Amino acid sequence: CDDFLDVNTDPNNPINAPVELLFPAAVISTAGTVGGQYAILGGLWSQYYTQNNASNQYKDIDSYNIISTNTTFAGRYTELYSGALNDYQVIRDRSRTAGQWDAYLMATVMQSYTYQVLTDLYGDISIDEALQGNQGNVNPVFRPGPEVYDTLIARINFALAQEIPEGSASSGLSENDVVFGGDMEQWVRFANTLKLKIFIRQSEARPDVAQAGIEEMYAAGAEFLDTSANVDIFEDVTSRRNPLYEMDQSTALNTNQNLKASLTLFEFLEENTDPRLQALYREATSGGYKGQQQGTFNATTAQLDPLSVSRALIEPDAPVYFISEAESYFLQAEAVLRGWGTGDAAALYNAGVDASFAQLGVDRGGRYPFPGGGFEEQLKAIITQKWVALAGTYQGLEAYFEQLRTGYPDFFDYPVEGVTGGVFAKRLPLPNIVSQRNPNAPQTPVPITTPIWWDIK
């Protein structure tokens, strides 16, 4: 009788799966979000793109009309916690027990990267009590942003302090490492560059923490990324494409006309006769290249002919970038500029600009020399060029965080249909599915116009 009734083991899904099969699933969840919906969010807020006036899809983003009931971003929050962070956690737990430190470092770096995106968007998040739903804790407590940052640094440091194999990761893991193909030296560089990014973000709010952390890294001879940390396995096949292309440009939507060239970046490139313009935007249907003023999506087609405006140029097989090569150089340039790191700020700046042009396959010419003058002018050049470079890697969200931190670029236009009374968006409100279900989560939505803790400039 007991045997007869013993048929309740799910035959459709495995009871267990090895860490090397969990890792790519988690990375793709991170990539699908930061390279998908967050690339759209960042692309619009960084004013690379604006919403087309003959379609509807991203009006709420372009007008900062995002409230806690917004299901799109609730879906992304859910995907990151239950589709990415949880699987990194399973890998971290198992590999730590097994002493499999290559997998531990990879999962820790990717998880920390993902956590930073979340805390930069939402401020307070849950980290130490999160991801314990199957251990009986479905109501984790939240931590203030600075504590999250400190936890991330501590976790990465712990992972780096273990015996990480030289050269390649273990065989199954290497084959399934969709970021570096098991090259552990690159993973260490990624870990260091991520730390640098976390410290730099605190340059205004906790300059002493940032300085101490960065100085310690340079003192220890930390090496940073000289290639991009990205996922470059996409192909032009349904459900296997670059996520931004798949969701915005393929047939998932009725129209692929939503993302138009924002006049903000368009004019910057045009004024500098920057050939990256043609690599970032498509020729308009009716010919030529043209931008559209940020947030003018309610213009009638008589006022603005949608066929005359350039669309975003997105390739189906483009990689999803976590930290691009150019970004790494710009981060280092800023660390040196601030006197926290050692090296040549101008050379690092130039390496960043070169990397951006090279990545888009166009010639820099003599454009954008590193300016003389003081700290502020040079910082402005670094961050403004980082903003352009991140457009080429669909990393608008990172560019936007940096704009909030530094105020550069300093020529953003408030979107015409903005609903926040002239105040730029500063964050995303926590999805109400979190506050409603979890009494330990913040219960009062923080408005979209309230700055994140590191945004004090």
Added chain:
Amino acid sequence: QEAFAQGRTVTGKVTDQATGQPLPGVAVIVQGTTVGTSTNVEGAYTINVPAGGTALQFRYIGYETTTREIGNASTIDVALGVNAQQLQEVVVTALGVEREERSLGYSASTVQSEEITRARATSPMNSLQGKVAGVNITTASGQPGASTKVILRGYSSIGGDNNPLYVVDGTPITNGSGNYSAGGVNRTQDFGNRANDINPDDIASITILKGAAATSLYGSRAANGAILITTKRGQAGEKPKIEVTSSATLSRPLFLPQLQNRFGQGWSARFAFEENGSWGPKFDGRQRVWGNVVNNSQQLKPFVAQEDNLKDFFETGQAYLNTVSVSGGSEQSTYYLSYSNATENGIIPTNADQYDRNTVALRGSTKGEKLSASSSLNYVRKDASVVTTGQGGGGTTLFQEIIQIPRDISIVDFEDLDNPFNTNDNYFTLYAQNPYWPLKMNGNDLEENRFFGNITLDYKLNSWLTLSARGGGDVAAGVLKDWIRPYDYTPGSPNATASPSEGFVAEINTLARELNSDIIASTNNDLTENIHLNALAGFNVNERYGKNTTASITNLSIPDFFDLSNTTDPVTATTLTQQRRLIGVYGQTEFSFMDYLFLTLSARNDWSSTLPKNDNSFFYPAANVAWVFSDMFTDLPSALSYGKIRASWGQAGNDAPVYSIDPVFVPGGTGLGFGTINFPIAGINAFELSNQIGNRQLQPEITTEMEVGTNLGFFENRVNVDLAFYNRKTTDQILAVPVDPTSGFTTQIQNFGEVRNRGVELLLSGSPIQAGDFSWDVRYNFTKNDNEVTELKEGLDEVLLTSVFGIRFVAEKGEPLGVFRGIDYQRDSQGRIIVNPATGYPLAGEEVKFGTAQPDFTMGLYNTFNYKDFSLSFGFDYRKGGLFYSYTQRLTQFVGNSTNTLYNDRLPFIVPNSVVTVDADEDGVPDVNGEGDLVTVPNTTPIEADHVVDYWNPSSNPPIERDHLRERDFLKMRELTLGYNLPTTFIERTPFSNANISFVARNVFVWTPDNNNIIDPESTTFGNDLLSEFGEFAGGPTTRSFGLSLKFGF
């Protein structure tokens, strides 16, 4: 009359009037007393008649109750005649046990074959619409073979199954749809539920057991009631009989959207030849060029409304239902063999809506001294194609395309896809697709072979104990092929900026299998002269197994070759296997005292494979009492001819879903919001932790129900009343409760909460006129079900059922199951609408409750008139109250086709009863003073004519979503039939033994309130369970049908 003062003995024999066979077990009662006996095996009886006894009453299941004056007789022999009316009083109850209606302490409604086949519905349950109190039967759409939803006494389960258990000849059958129906907002195909596979002409009767006390013997499968279908069999001793039933019916749309005919193509109050809407100028009759320029030419037509463009699109559907059966029997054996064919082509042009069903049924029985055997075997072959509903890019669904065509454009003129103006490149708008594209280029084909039936052996161990064994099964194997043709746009063509389609081909193989066996010991004997015992004990084993294998491709290499080989991409394949087993033991005891007081006790214990291993046993008790007080008391008013009071209590369960206990890993991949990324990519595969937390303490949902009721007959049963009150509580609801995703999981399977259904069911039937050749029979039923979610988990106010475009459909504590919620206007303290002072548009406010999907009450009325050989019958079905969501309303409103968009003749208007906040900040965001009150003054900013379109668009006026909910009330004329039996005098000269010709019509008309002029409120694209109450998403019209039916036997 002194002579009768003392008691004396009367003897006699009771026989069947037709066959002359003796009838054992006939109740013989001295009228007006409690004295009674029953006949023995030879049909003989002996009764002591007390002093004052003047007449004997003879009662037997299925026969006319007969009364004989005793007079001076000492021997009274009686031949009882079968009475059709009386036949209804034999009721098939749980496990196929036949019982007298009078002995039941719960409500059981039986519908006979004639009612089931009269109006020639292809699916048997559809014939019961509006005929039975407490039963909600809805057809999802007008497409051939569409799903039928049957809900008994309201929805009890928030997250589980609310469909009743279907049992054919004692063996449960599967009622799933084989996962062919996706249901919901996306491209959906409804191939119907499997209860619809049964040929109505094969059915002798359907008994509906509504309450848990009636179904408790089915244990953890019976929380939603049971539909017991008894099929036709041969009669012992009957000569071979051939019956032929043949009908042909035509169908037309019953209810099409009533659209405005005042404004034509355009947007923002201007003509625009490429727009998919009617926001253009008023019709003026002038000749205008319209659509795209193709080869330097453009089409020309007068700017006038095409009032019938929707109606003209639909064709006349055809349905044929033919059955031929042969039946008969010897003294020991019977046989019944039938073949039927149902062929339908629905109202959609082309053969995209096609249903073809062939059934063969074979039943036999043989009876020996001790051993008897019977079988019921059925084969069904179903071939169907359906038109997809819901939304889908690139012309993959039909109805969303046709309802957004501007009012001045003819739809039928798009039929020729080779016409250069009708191609994808040049179709007049790039925002929609030529509706003939999905019809002609895409499609689907289902082929399903199904075999179900059972074999029963009865062995009479001795005079009081019988052993029965019944083994049955239901195996359905289907293949569905589904295809979408790819297309690309010619660069530079007018629609070149629209998204191309890569095409799609899928093949879904489905196997659904249910095996069920029972072993039952039963006894039936007199304990004393007055106390009779009926008892049974049984053992049940049940297994249900399902396997779906889906293989699909996209990116077709050859556009019109729909095969899995036709791609450069890898084939995507998935399998889904589900298996569950159940073991049950059960018993039932019925005591009857003097044939007027009955007590039935039953109990079942189930062990289920889907529950935790150490805690998988559940017990379901039930009890009921029936008291025929009119047979106990002698001094009741003569007008009351029959009176019974009944009461029952019982429990039943709704078993847990499979594989809900242990956590698993699932194939990796990520949803992007739109589109997905799936593994394998670049030769790498992946798995990830499932997002559902398992539950090692899982229990079934438990339904506990109490019911009291009465059956009353007046004026020699010319007027009958059947009244029931019930109170049903369903606890331990099984739900995947959403948890904070921060926990790493999105849901957790839990038991909690309670849903209560309590209500009243009334059936009034009578024969007001019976005069000579003329008679009038009428039946009226009324149902009021009060449904409430009485408890949810602590801290959980609501469970989201579904949400579509800002309308959320939730289970909310203290409310009926299925509440519509959405964003209201921002309002001041007086309830006036606050608008943006710059634009005049309303501002979005708080979420509020808009109403519920549940009705206030429903009722049905049926009339039958007979005059000589003519018979006229018709029935109405009425539903009052409730709302439903209509995407047809939303889309027609968005494109300016619906009539409500004519508000104020589309001239500039100030939102009625609107105000502005005067202390608002410069930025237009209303400010709040220290007390939290808004200071508001009447609004003077109108919405300009060219922005009226945006007022009706939820993206600029979110609270307008409320307009997409419509009132669900309707009155339908369900049936109208006029039949003529050929007179015997004529029949005698033919080989026929009987012949009937009828005009039949179903869904003759529908009335809806003014608020709903858009779609039949019964139509749904959300399956046939609780979600279907949400409403419809670009579903098609329902249909009316009318035709001729012929029936003859020889």
